[in-house]
Amino acid sequence: MIKYFRFIFIFSSLFLVGCSTTKKTAPINSTVPSLKEIFKNDFVIGTAMDTQQILGKDKSADKLIQQQFNAVTPENMMKAEVIHPGWNEYNFHYADMLVAFAAKNNIKVNAHTLIWHSQLPAYMQHNQDADSVKQYFENHISTVASRYDGKVYSWDVVNEALNEDGTLRNSIFLQKLGPDYIVDAFRLAQKASPHSKLYYNDYNIEQPQKRAGAIALIKKIQAAGVRIDGVGIQGHWNINNLPLKNIEESIKAFNALGIEVMFTELDISVLKNPWDNNTADISATAKGNAAMNPYKKNLPDSIQTKLTKAYSDLFTLFMKYKKDISRITFWGVDDGQSWLNNWPIAGRTNYPLLFDRNFKPKPAFYSVIATASKQ
Ligand code: XIL
Secondary structure (H helix, E strand, O other), X not given: OHHHHHHHHHHHHHHHHHHHHXXXXXXXXXXXXXXXXXXXXXXXXXXXXXXXXXXXOOHHHHHHHHHHOOEEEEOOOOOHHHHOXXXXXXOOHHHHHHHHHHHHOOOEEEEEEEEOOOOOOHHHHHOOOHHHHHHHHHHHHHHXXXXXXXXXXXXXXXXXXXXXXXXXXXXXXXXHHOOOHHHHHHHHHHHHOOOOEEEEEEOOOOOHHHHHHHHHHHHHHHHOOXXXXXXXXXXXXXXXXXXXXXXXXXXXXXHOOOOEEEEEEEEEEOOOOOOOOOOOOOOOOOOOOHHHOOOOOOOOHHHHHHHHHHHHHHHHHHHHOHHHEEEEEEOOOXXXXXXXXXXXXXXXXXXXXXXXXOOOEXXXXXXXXXXXXXX
């Protein structure tokens, strides 16, 4: 009898294994596992959404978003140059569509971003006397944040305010408003948007010096009695340099501040950048050549394997700290959407995400899924 059951067990296991193998090649809309389902008890899983997707011009991506993700961050639609194009002119068209899309599909919106030195409207690049900057700063935060109060789950209130050594970046805001501008930004956001969470977001803040700067910043906001709910580590990394130890230390250190810890713009580049550093500064650009674009036609197996392992290592770590991490957002749905095809060098072919250019899950996708069942 026992033998008989054992036989049935082995047989059905083989059947299940067969099914899961079929899953890997099956069309995306049927049997592919869903990240948001697989990690539903662990963290929210997000993607950056671009304008084409929000306009419904990229149906395959939209389908994947509905199937795979329960959070979205607008890739560009809510940045100041788009949403506040003239001194007294706002363009809420795309942001409103994004909020409606998210509400319809039960998706959380992380609005990105209120105060950032990049992608500012043109008038802010000329109109730089201190009074105007102050007026812009107050009007922008109050108008934009109050419109979406409670309609967006959260705001990246301030983005990328730090240098690599942890000091404050010499942005137009620091120059004209002084070092308290970050606390002020959170104070204004708290007033305008009492029903949305408020976050600080930056790249490389897993690195010790910059992390120390971020911790000091967060403590300063907290000490002023102003609300800050979380910190976003952007997570623009490279297969040759995945800072696992620093990421682990950062999760612990930021968690100790009593706020949410998130990975907000995750992608793992397979291409070299022209410098020896790991910047994600969008103003750091360079001219390319053929040698800098080695995988134009396809990704060699050896690199695919490296990428798969990098994602596996990263999500193994994320799962270890699942209690301390609230959201993981990929910076794009598929490799074709990734900003890394055009930054820091325009016109390259990069492969940093979990879905390929045909919206098929890559081996890295399955390596991520596999980390869930291990825990
Ligand atoms: C990028 C977008 O993906 C691009 O489409 C745009 O041209 C430049 O900005 N850090 C951030 C994001 O906080 O807003 C940036 O997004 C990538 C780096």
